Amino acid sequence: MTEPTPNARQRELIEAIEGIHVVDAGAGTGKTFAITRRYANLLSEGYEPDDVLLVTFTNNAATEMKERVVARCDYSMSALRDAPISTFHSFCHDLLLEYGADAPSYLGIDDQITQSTQLLENEVIEADRFRTFLSQFVDAHPEHEAVFRVLNDPTALLELIRELAAKGVFPTVDGWYRDGAAALDGDFGAFEELFAEANAPNEGANGATQSNLRTSLSGFERDRCFLPDAPSEDELREGYPSIDDRWAEEAFVEDREALTEFIHDVYVEYIQFAVRRNYLNFSFLQLFAFVQLCEDHALRESIAFEQVMVDEFQDTSEIQFKLTLLLAGTDNLCVVGDWKQSIYGFQYAAVENIRSFERRLRAYKRELNGEHERVAFPIEEVTTIPLRRNYRSTQSILDLSRHALTVPATGSESVDRTVEDIDGLEAATDRDHSTIAAFTSASEHEAILDRIETIVGNDDYAVDENGDLRTPRYDDIAVLTRTRRFGRELQTTADEFGVPVAYEGGVKLFETDQAILLLAWLRILADEDSRRGWAVVLERAGYTLAEVEQILDEHTYPDAMDAFRDRLAAMESIGAIARQVFERYGFEDAYASSLVALLQDVSDGTTRNLGGMIRFIERSLDAEATHEIDDNPGGDSITVQTIHAAKGLEHPIVIVANINRYSFPPAGGGDDRIRFEDPIGLRQTKLSSTAHGQPHLYDNWRYRVLSACLGRDYDEERRLLYVAMTRAQDHLLFSAGAEPSPLFENLPLEPESVEPDLEESRIDRTEQTRLQVSIPEPDVPAGQSPHALMDDRVFEDRDDGRGIEFGNRVHEFAEQYADGEAVEPASDDERRVRDFIDELEGELHVEEDAYLPVSVGEQEVTISGVIDLLHVTGDRVEIVDYKTDRTRDAETEYRKQLSVYYHVVRQLYPDREIEPSLFYSGKGTVVAIDPLSMESLSDLVKIERESNRSDQGENPTIR
DNA sequence: CACGAGCGTGTAGAG
DNA sequence: CACGCTCGTG
Numbered sequence: 001m002t003e004p005t006p007n008a009r010q011r012e013l014i015e016a017i018e019g020i021h022v023v024d025a026g027a028g029t030g031k032t033f034a035i036t037r038r039y040a041n042l043l044s045e046g047y048e049p050d051d052v053l054l055v056t057f058t059n060n061a062a063t064e065m066k067e068r069v070v071a072r073c074d075y076s077m078s079a080l081r082d083a084p085i086s087t088f089h090s091f092c093h094d095l096l097l098e099y100g101a102d103a104p105s106y107l108g109i110d111d112q113i114t115q116s117t118q119l120l121e122n123e124v125i126e127a128d129r130f131r132t133f134l135s136q137f138v139d140a141h142p143e144h145e146a147v148f149r150v151l152n153d154p155t156a157l158l159e160l161i162r163e164l165a166a167k168g169v170f171p172t173v174d175g176w177y178r179d180g181a182a183a184l185d186g187d188f189g190a191f192e193e194l195f196a197e198a199n200a201p202n203e204g205a206n207g208a209t210q211s212n213l214r215t216s217l218s219g220f221e222r223d224r225c226f227l228p229d230a231p232s233e234d235e236l237r238e239g240y241p242s243i244d245d246r247w248a249e250e251a252f253v254e255d256r257e258a259l260t261e262f263i264h265d266v267y268v269e270y271i272q273f274a275v276r277r278n279y280l281n282f283s284f285l286q287l288f289a290f291v292q293l294c295e296d297h298a299l300r301e302s303i304a305f306e307q308v309m310v311d312e313f314q315d316t317s318e319i320q321f322k323l324t325l326l327l328a329g330t331d332n333l334c335v336v337g338d339w340k341q342s343i344y345g346f347q348y349a350a351v352e353n354i355r356s357f358e359r360r361l362r363a364y365k366r367e368l369n370g371e372h373e374r375v376a377f378p379i380e381e382v383t384t385i386p387l388r389r390n391y392r393s394t395q396s397i398l399d400l401s402r403h404a405l406t407v408p409a410t411g412s413e414s415v416d417r418t419v420e421d422i423d424g425l426e427a428a429t430d431r432d433h434s435t436i437a438a439f440t441s442a443s444e445h446e447a448i449l450d451r452i453e454t455i456v457g458n459d460d461y462a463v464d465e466n467g468d469l470r471t472p473r474y475d476d477i478a479v480l481t482r483t484r485r486f487g488r489e490l491q492t493t494a495d496e497f498g499v500p501v502a503y504e505g506g507v508k509l510f511e512t513d514q515a516i517l518l519l520a521w522l523r524i525l526a527d528e529d530s531r532r533g534w535a536v537v538l539e540r541a542g543y544t545l546a547e548v549e550q551i552l553d554e555h556t557y558p559d560a561m562d563a564f565r566d567r568l569a570a571m572e573s574i575g576a577i578a579r580q581v582f583e584r585y586g587f588e589d590a591y592a593s594s595l596v597a598l599l600q601d602v603s604d605g606t607t608r609n610l611g612g613m614i615r616f617i618e619r620s621l622d623a624e625a626t627h628e629i630d631d632n633p634g635g636d637s638i639t640v641q642t643i644h645a646a647k648g649l650e651h652p653i654v655i656v657a658n659i660n661r662y663s664f665p666p667a668g669g670g671d672d673r674i675r676f677e678d679p680i681g682l683r684q685t686k687l688s689s690t691a692h693g694q695p696h697l698y699d700n701w702r703y704r705v706l707s708a709c710l711g712r713d714y715d716e717e718r719r720l721l722y723v724a725m726t727r728a729q730d731h732l733l734f735s736a737g738a739e740p741s742p743l744f745e746n747l748p749l750e751p752e753s754v755e756p757d758l759e760e761s762r763i764d765r766t767e768q769t770r771l772q773v774s775i776p777e778p779d780v781p782a783g784q785s786p787h788a789l790m791d792d793r794v795f796e797d798r799d800d801g802r803g804i805e806f807g808n809r810v811h812e813f814a815e816q817y818a819d820g821e822a823v824e825p826a827s828d829d830e831r832r833v834r835d836f837i838d839e840l841e842g843e844l845h846v847e848e849d850a851y852l853p854v855s856v857g858e859q860e861v862t863i864s865g866v867i868d869l870l871h872v873t874g875d876r877v878e879i880v881d882y883k884t885d886r887t888r889d890a891e892t893e894y895r896k897q898l899s900v901y902y903h904v905v906r907q908l909y910p911d912r913e914i915e916p917s918l919f920y921s922g923k924g925t926v927v928a929i930d931p932l933s934m935e936s937l938s939d940l941v942k943i944e945r946e947s948n949r950s951d952q953g954e955n956p957t958i959r
Numbered sequence: 960c961a962c963g964a965g966c967g968t969g970t971a972g973a974g
Numbered sequence: 975c976a977c978g979c980t981c982g983t984g
Contacts, residue, residue, distance in 0.1 A: 058974070089974085121974080205961065216976080218964060223975095282974075346972055410977065483971055506973060626973070644972055666971045667977075712976075720972090 003033070003072075004391075010034040013334075013385050014041050017307070020382045022357050023336040026425045027401075027726035028392030028650065031336055035311060036065055038334070039085075040072035042307055049075065049083035053305040053327055055091065057312035061648075062086050065311075084305070088320050089282055092289035093119055096280075099299055103288040104275050106295045107268070108173030111275045113288065120279040124620045125602060130158045133273045137266060147262040147674075149688040150697060155623075156672040161267050163676055165283035166317040166348035170291065171268035177291065178370070184260055186681025188252050191709070194679070195248040198709045201241035210241040216708045217243065220701075227691055230701035251705035252680065259674070259684055286319050293326040300374065304329025313337030315349040322364055331377035340405060340422070341723050343644060345716045358382050388426050392650050394434045395427040397725065397732050400748070404722040407746045409665050409714035425726075433469065435461060435731045438744065438751040444737035445493040446756035448657055451733065452477055452499060452638060455653060463652035463730045474500055478639040478651035480724045482664035484508070484626070486657065487640045500637035505645030506626035507591070509598070510617055514582060514591045519617050521581050525568055526610035537561065540585075542786075542849070542865045560808040574613050575600035583819060586846055594627060643724045654728035656721070657735045659744035665717040680706050717743065786865040786897040807884040810921055811868065814882050818846045818869055829884060832924035842873035850904040854934070856942050863941070867901050876913040877905055886922045894918055895929050896940060902931035 006014055010030055013023055014037045025031040035054070042052050056062045066080050084091065096103060101112045120126050134154050138144070151157060164170075169184065170177035176184070198216075201208035220233035231250075237243055271287075274280060280288070293300045308328040310316065314337035316324075324333070335357070342351040353360060361382070365375045390398055402422040406415050441447030455461045455472055462469035463476050481487045487503060494501040509515060516536060523533030531552055538548045541558070551557060557565075564584065571577045578599050582592040602616055603609065639651065658664060673685045683706065686697045721743055725732060736744045736751070744751070806829075813830045816823045818837050825831040837844075848867045871878040879901045881894065898916040906914050916929040932940075 087974090123974095209962065215963080219966090222965085344973080347974080412977085484973095485971085624971095628974075642972070661977085662969055663971085667969055667975090671970095671975085707975085 004030075006030075006034065006037060007389050009385060009387050009389070010037070013387070014038045016334075016383065016385070017042060017045060018332055020331050020361075020379060021334040022313075022354070022382060022384045023334065023387065024354075024384060024423075025336050025338050025387045026390060026423070027338065027341060027723070028390040029387035029425065030389075030391055031311075031387065032061075032065070032068070034387070035309060035336060036068040036072060039065070039069050039309070043069075043073050043075065047307060049080055051306040052084070053091075053308045054085040055088055055308075055310040055324070056085065057087065057315055059087055059090065061311065062090075088316075088323060089285055092285045092323075095289050095303070096285065096292065099296070100288055100292045103292040104271070106172075106291045107170065107177060107271065109268075109272050109275060111272065113275065113280070114278065116278055117275075118279045119285065120274075120281050122598075122602065122625075124616065124623055124625050126281055127155045127158060127623065128616070128619065129274075129277070129279075130155065130270065133270055134266070137269060141265060144258075144262045144265065146688045147259055147684070149695070150673050150684055150686045152671065152673055157266060157674065158270075159672070160263070160674060160676060161270060162281075162283045163348055164263075164267065165287045166319055167676075168290070168319045168322060169676075170287055171264050171271070173268055176264070178294075179367070181260075184263075184676070184682045185256075186252070187679040188249075190679035191252055191706070192248050195245075195709045198711065199242045199245070208241045211243070212711075213708055214239075214241065214243050217705065220704065224699040224704070225696075226701045227687060227689055227698045236705070247705060251702045254683075254702050256682060256684075260682060263674070263682060286323065290319055290323055290326070293323070294368070294374065297372065297374075300326055301329070303327065306330055307332045307334075309334045309336070311336050314339050314342035314351055314354045315344040315347070316353050317348045318350050318353070321350075321353050321360060322368060325361075325364055325368060325375050328375075328377065331379065331381075333377075340719055341647065341726075343647065343716060343720050343723055351715075351719075386423065388423065389428055390425040391428045392729050393425075393427060393726060394429060394432045394730065396432050396434045396436060397728050398425045398427055400436060400732070401425075401722055401725040403748055404725055405718050407718060407721070407743050409717050409741070409743050411742055413714060413742075415718075429464070431464065433462060433464075433730065434728075435733070436749070438734040438736075438747070438749040439754045440736045440738070440740055440744075440751050441754045441756055442738045443756055444658065444660075444735060445490050446497075447754050448479060448490065448655060448735050449494055449497055449499050450754070450756040451655070451735075455731075461653060461731050472653060474636045474638045476652040476730075477655065478641065478646065478649075478653070478727065479655045479657050480641060480643050480646050480727065481656075481658045482643060482720065483658065483666065484642055486663065487642060490657070491640055494638075494640075500635065502637045502639055504639055504641040506628055506642075508624055509591060509594060509627040510620040510625060512591045512595075514585075514587050514589075514595055515617065517585060518578055518581050518595065519614065521565075521568060521577070522610055522614050522617070524565055525577070526614060528611060528614060540849070558808065559805050560812050563808075563812065573600070574603040574610075583821075584815075584847070586819075586848065598627070643720050646727050647723055650727055650729055652729045653731045653733070654724065655733040655735055656724045659721075659734060659736045659741045661739040661741050664721075664741050664743055665714055677710065680710070786863055786900045810884050811882055814868065815846050818844050829921035832921050833882065833919070836919055836924065836926070837869075840871050840878075842871050842878075845870035845872065850901050852900050852904050852937075854938050854941055856938055863900050863937075865897065865900060867905070870905065872909070872912075876915060877909045879905055879914065879916040880919050880926075881917075882919050882921055884921050888920070888927070891918070891927070891929075895932065896937070898929045899932040899937055902929075903934060903937070 007030075010033070013021065013034050017038075023031070023034075025034075039052065039054060043049065054065060056065060062085050065085050066077065066083070069075070069085075070077050070080060086094075096113055097115060097117075101114065103113055104111055120129075131154055134157070138148055167183065169180040171180070175181070195213070198213040199211045201211050203209070214237055217233070217237055220236060236247065271284060274284060293303070305327055306329060308324060310324055313335040324335070335354070337354045339351050339355045342349055342354070345351070361379050365379055368374045393401075402419045402424055405422050406417050406419055408415055439447060439451065452474070455477060456474055457471055459469075459471055461472045463472050479487070479490060481490070484506065487505075491501050491503045517540060520533040520536035523529045524537065534552055534557065535548055538551055539545070541561075543551065568577050568580055571580060575596055578596045582588070582596070599613065603613060674682070675685065676682050683700070683703050685700055685703045687700050688695060688697055690696070691698070734744060734747065734749060734751070740751070810827070810829050810833060813823060813825060814833045814837070817825075817834055825834050845867075846869055848870055849864065850867050851862050851864045853862050867879055868882050869880040871880060879898060881898060881901075883894065898918070902914055902916045916931055918927045918929060919925075920927065
């Protein structure tokens with residue numbers, strides 16, 4: 001894309017090099033473009049890269065900025081490599097390594113930050129260390145027993161520490177840093193206002209009705225057990241239509257000394273624990289950098305930048321705002337953001353940082369200048385530059401998106417803001433060809449896929465490309481979801497129907513097939529839960545449930561698997577084991593390599609602590625840990641991602657999906673028992689007491705009242721919806737299921753109820769480098785392996801063969817050899833296999849799983865098996881099954897097996913000729929097989945099932 | 960008809 | 975824990 005000419009507002013920003021500027025940069029208004037141009041302009045005005053701090057939200061954004069700056073100025077990439085263009089976290093990291101050795105001393109902690117201090121990025125590992133810390137903490141502090149008993153989830157405590165750190169509340173060894181203690185107490189004045197608001201009478205048809213507060217306190221005692229000092233529901237709700245004002249103070253004022261002490265001790269001792277063990281988490285990085293900059297005046301003054309720019313300011317936390325002020329040596333400060341796109345509240349982003357920029361600026365300057373002048377520059381003059389010209393979407397999309405910010409998120413919520421209060425964006429294009437539509441369906445996944453099939457190739461959904469409209473493709477479409485789960489489900493359904501999908505964003509790495517198999521093998525190796533491990537491994541190999549059970553009961557594991565286990569047992573490191581497992585199963589993808597890297601990292605590369613590793617994986621599963629994985633298969637596929645992941649991106653056609661009750665907004669909230677909330681401060685929802693003789697957890701009635709006043713804020717949900725909508729360039733669709741969310745129903749749309757009909761689109765048009773096979777819905781179909789179809793009488797009295805063991809060895813060799821491993825043939829048969837493989841010129845796929853759905857009457861049955869070798873060339877695909885038989889007696893039975901593979905492979909490679917064949921290793925001959933039709937296979941399954949019904953009972957289902 | 964009480968329900972996001 | 979539904983009452 002050629003760089004456009006900046007518009008008037010953008011030019012104002014680019015050229016405004018002095019003074020404080022708040023850039024209110026709406027979605028798609030060329031923010032990154034303007035920032036990079038401004039940066040380049042600063043350089044051309046004589047600033048050195050070292051004079052200019054540019055803070056970005058992610059490391060990727062930092063790299064992109066650098067690249068774009070390089071394109072605009074005389075500096076090279078290498079000259080800018082060390083320029084301060086980075087995230088807050090990396091900046092703090094660098095600062096601490098260089099100057100922060102003594103930062104802990106300002107909190108009264110003796111240990112130093114050293115060059116070997118590591119940044120601990122993995123949260124599961126940190127949670128692990130925190131648990132270790134906590135158990136020794138409890139032993140050392142019997143006085144905290146009562147508060148500790150209240151905790152249900154120890155990691156929630158770590159979460160609380162992170163929150164306090166992000167809000168600038170730090171402990172010192174014997175108290176709180178600066179005015180941290182005040183924040184913990186909360187602000188009664190501010191609370192009183194919330195109380196009054198919640199307690200104001202409502203207007204009914206015949207005069208005043210009870211206040212929201214009074215309503216929500218009905219059922220005050222339901223499912224609860226309070227201490228005897230709690231008022232009864234009748235006492236509390238005595239007044240009408242409002243409850244008595246005295247309850248504000250009664251509820252707010254509470255003895256929280258034990259709680260505060262507990263949190264203080266856990267907090268400060270955990271910091272000590274971390275520093276002593278040479279690690280810091282993201283939160284402590286900022287905490288120590290802040291403290292160092294605060295206390296070391298000489299350092300602060302020497303670092304102070306002449307120019308500071310902060311991007312995505314709406315997603316900064318309180319501590320980051322303050323860090324910004326400490327790092328700015330002059331009032332040449334420029335923050336860029338859009339409150340409407342603030343969606344990281346759960347990472348403690350404070351939308352007020354940008355919404356109330358000037359108020360916070362004044363408050364923080366005053367606070368930081370308490371006993372020493374740290375922020376010397378004047379802050380009186382703040383210039384706001386609004387960027388309103390949108391280069392992404394059509395006007396109709398932009399007009400609709402404003403409604404997202406005013407839609408009630410629940411049936412009863414009233415939003416005190418109207419569309420007119422929202423600054424609208426103005427489309428740069430005159431063209432408005434947008435289709436804006438909404439649909440609901442009881443089967444939402446299918447309805448979405450159905451709609452996608454309608455869109456692709458349909459000029460009603462033509463998209464703009466350099467000013468011309470063209471026919472839409474799959475890769476023009478993005479499905480954006482609030483929750484990751486829905487995206488993953490959709491991906492599964494799409495695979496099933498052959499709609500090409502690329503899922504982008506965080507992946508729950510430990511829920512992938514790769515990790516599940518690895519975990520299974522680790523369990524087998526460590527002999528912990530080994531039955532579970534074997535079950536997974538055997539099922540994966542295509543054994544039916546009944547077969548698996550038999551093997552498990554009799555411990556008659558297939559020889560090849562036994563041998564493989566022994567091989568793994570000899571491995572030195574977890575990384576080697578993982579690599580070996582993935583190699584065996586043919587996983588050469590991004591998931592596998594990320595897992596190897598991660599596990600290597602976790603185990604410090606050397607130790608082979610299987611039990612520890614199993615627990616790490618289990619806990620990661622439990623914590624639903626996600627990892628960013630670059631797994632874009634390329635090609636023409638739709639994008640599925642969460643709204644969070646889509647931020648900053650754009651797509652020609654956007655489908656905002658799963659706008660359903662309990663999903664968007666998501667239901668519930670944390671059940672953390674110790675919380676820190678503005679303005680009530682630190683609170684516990686449960687109290688431990690022996691009021692009735694026995695120690696017992698009681699509900700805290702005060703918290704119950706306080707939380708009723710706080711209410712729930714759905715602004716962030718609306719902003720998420722806004723972000724989703726403003727990703728769309730040409731067309732914007734909304735989808736919901738059987739129970740749409742109020743967010744969906746209250747948008748000015750006319751939803752259409754649809755009944756998806758995907759029969760016709762069930763054609764596989766995917767052809768990807770990685771072999772992917774569709775696995776049908778798990779609940780209906782029954783599973784079989786191709787061997788079940790075969791008449792095994794032909795195998796019974798064969799003394800010509802050399803037994804299953806020999807066969808397995810040859811297969812094992814063939815697999816390893818085709819994979820390029822350095823293995824030597826140990827028999828004539830293996831030598832013949834080697835020669836055969838050497839002749840093949842195309843791409844080889846080894847041990848591929850094949851799943852074939854077959855309709856038998858009403859039922860869907862899945863036949864699964866493992867293809868020994870696929871040989872793929874430009875125009876054909878050869879399916880090879882090795883046989884060590886000396887005769888061809890069993891060929892009619894093998895034909896059934898190969899037919900199953902044939903139909904699976906045919907779907908994967910629709911444009912190529914498929915050649916199923918047997919390789920007889922005894923003679924080195926290849927025999928082509930004429931595949932059976934689907935109908936014949938279906939009949940075979942039917943016959944096989946009828947003959948088995950008597951002794952098998954219900955057919956087992958597999959997943 | 961209007962309001963309030965009682966009850967069943969389902970439970971994220973990401974560096 | 976807070977939604978929305980249903981049922982009971984004035």
